[in-house]
Amino acid sequence: MTVTMKQLADECGFSKATVSRALNNDSRVKDDTRRYIQEMAQRYNYRPHTVASNLAKRQTRIVGMLMPQAPRGAADPFFLEFLQGINETLFHSGYSLLIPQVPLQYMQQALDQMIYEHRVDGVILTEPTQKDERMPRLQQEGIPFVLLGRTSQPDVYWVDGENRQGARKAVEHLLDMGHRRIGVIEGEANQVATANRVRGYEEALQDAGVNPHGDWRLNADYTRQGAYDAVSRWLDQRGHRRVTALFACNDLMAIGALQAMKDFGLRVPDDMGLVGFDGIEASSCVDPSLTTVQQPILQLGRTASSQLLQLLQGQCPAHRQIALPVSLVVRESSGAPRQSLRSS
Amino acid sequence: MTVTMKQLADECGFSKATVSRALNNDSRVKDDTRRYIQEMAQRYNYRPHTVASNLAKRQTRIVGMLMPQAPRGAADPFFLEFLQGINETLFHSGYSLLIPQVPLQYMQQALDQMIYEHRVDGVILTEPTQKDERMPRLQQEGIPFVLLGRTSQPDVYWVDGENRQGARKAVEHLLDMGHRRIGVIEGEANQVATANRVRGYEEALQDAGVNPHGDWRLNADYTRQGAYDAVSRWLDQRGHRRVTALFACNDLMAIGALQAMKDFGLRVPDDMGLVGFDGIEASSCVDPSLTTVQQPILQLGRTASSQLLQLLQGQCPAHRQIALPVSLVVRESSGAPRQSLRSS
DNA sequence: CTGAAAGCGCTAACAA
DNA sequence: TTGTTAGCGCTTTCAG
Secondary structure (H helix, E strand, O other): OOOOHHHHHHHHOOOHHHHHHHHOOOOOOOHHHHHHHHHHHHHOOOOOOHHHHHHHHOOOOEEEEEOOOOOOOOOOHHHHHHHHHHHHHHHHOOOEEEOOOOOHHHHHHHHHHHHHOOOOOEEEEEOOEOOOOHHHHHHHHOOOEEEEOOOOOOOOEEEEEOHHHHHHHHHHHHHHOOOOOEEEEEOOOOEHHHHHHHHHHHHHHHHOOOOOOHHHEEEOOOOHHHHHHHHHHHHHOOOOOOOOEEEEOOHHHHHHHHHHHHHHOOOOOOOOEEEEEEOOHHHHOOOOOOEEEEOOHHHHHHHHHHHHHHHHOOOOOOOOEEEEOOEEEOOOOOOOOOOOHHHO | OOOOHHHHHHHHOOOHHHHHHHHOOOOOOOHHHHHHHHHHHHHOOOOOOHHHHHHHHOOOOEEEEEOOOOOOOOOOHHHHHHHHHHHHHHHHOOOEEEOOOOOHHHHHHHHHHHHHOOOOOEEEEEOOEOOOOHHHHHHHHOOOEEEEOOOOOOOOEEEEEOHHHHHHHHHHHHHHOOOOOEEEEEOOOOEHHHHHHHHHHHHHHHHOOOOOOHHHEEEOOOOHHHHHHHHHHHHHOOOOOOOOEEEEOOHHHHHHHHHHHHHHOOOOOOOOEEEEEEOOHHHHOOOOOOEEEEOOHHHHHHHHHHHHHHHHOOOOOOOOEEEEOOEEEOOOOOOOOOOOHHHO
16 A cells, blocks of 8 residues: 555645655755655655656666675675675665675676666676776776775776785784795685785795795685695695795685694694684684784775765765775784683 | 667667567567567667666566574674575576665664565565564565564465474484583574574473473574673583583584683583584584584575565465475584595 | 557656 | 656557
């Protein structure tokens, strides 16, 4: 039994136009009538028909988000927390988030739907790759978007953690703990974030006068299982014989590495130091707890979405590029003394 | 540079109506013209305007999902996997999922928006409480919905895991391992799932002739931290003095319990056996790995969404209530021998 | 099999 | 300050 605006208008004795204005707080309507109409709307339990309103306004009040490439994705707690930051912000501005969480092969199709079928007003992209073809598409269609991650294109709005510096801090910490031969578990190779984290790793070693050996690099895909497999193989092949610590490009992989080492009979940190990246909750739950680079995950989500909201409202955000600082959280896996969860 | 249906129609030399029919595979249009029009649509890169189409059809092709009450929610891996099952199914039918992941106090508001402002065609509810006021709302508005969880209302469509039987299996397993005094870490009290799991726990004990003691019940809220705190307090107060094993109503709480025991200096399973519920991925990652009751999480999501899709398409699903079986996965925390991740 | 015309419910010029 | 009049882009009777 829904009441339409026309019915409400008739009931009020005003025209649809006035009712529409009153409900949208247009300044051109007399205070009395606005109050009256709003009151009536309440009484008749009137609710605007979003779809109709959207059609007329040529908007959807929906923001699309393309989840990262499989096999990473919603399984990574990082993105969950990120999502929460986004949702929070959007909700308060009356926007909702649409996440076509689909298999990789449909990713393009999902983006097309969002863009060309007018399903969303704006988009949040994550996990940019070296030459990401999603951005030109969005630009061409004039759809506002914000990127989680960074790109060299100067006209793109992005938000990112300090990947390179974070990785540096992680590796410098391992160096401080006395390690010299430090390996790295890399995430997917085509991602910008991977490149930057690996760069930070290399720089730290370089500064310490250590020349990274080819055997010290393990390729994985940002998943736990992927890292577990890669590290297991590496251990089996005795690729680790001279390495005393590993820096993993994210926590999930660090956790996988931890398990592989356990299964191989290596103790962490005694036999092998380990540092992760992201600061997901699980990093504090594993045993030994994981030393990691804490990203301001929620904040990344909030920032990305509020940038996008500004764009959608036709404003021009103060900064196009925002890099948020990260911090090293020292726990057990890198060799520090045990600590309890009690303090948390 | 979007092309509208009118433009396409003009280009084709047909009327909008025919074009609309052709593109929607209406049988009343000649095969030749249909093919021709579809070809032209491709060529001109025509994309239907979803909002307009939705307005005319009085639908949105969007399904809303109300995430569980805080503090549980998107932080629980269970729901992520569940979500994935839903998304998969919906995507293949051209539906998308809207998840207003908002603070608890806005939950009602979010539901209202979805319902009354015609933002969604149907809803998936989770975590029913004893007297859940969301269902009457939806029923009154005639909005199709499916429940994850169960209810006594006979006319509601629901999908659920076998909570009671699962809990029984868990506790019977502990009994088999020689435990008699088995405690339970309960989830939020007002949830139906909690009641059923606790019931299963009680029944198993009863059948074994064990009379559960009041001290054996710990109250928590389905979160890791909540369980950590509850168990820590319990241990401090020496409430555990006669208990040799715990059944946690979900894995997250089991993990929290694990940490609390570690911090207290108790070894699992030697000093205290532990079994969880859900079978989230993390249950196999912790140390010791967690014996748990595996729910068919993905399948729950798929089933719930395909039930809903049927309702949305005006069909009548074969079953109103679907209870999917669960299975006990025995790992280390209940006293079984260590096992490697390699097999996974 | 195809077309004309009337909406879907709301917004936004343009008048008054 | 308010009302009139066209749409937004698509679907769907109802005729032909």
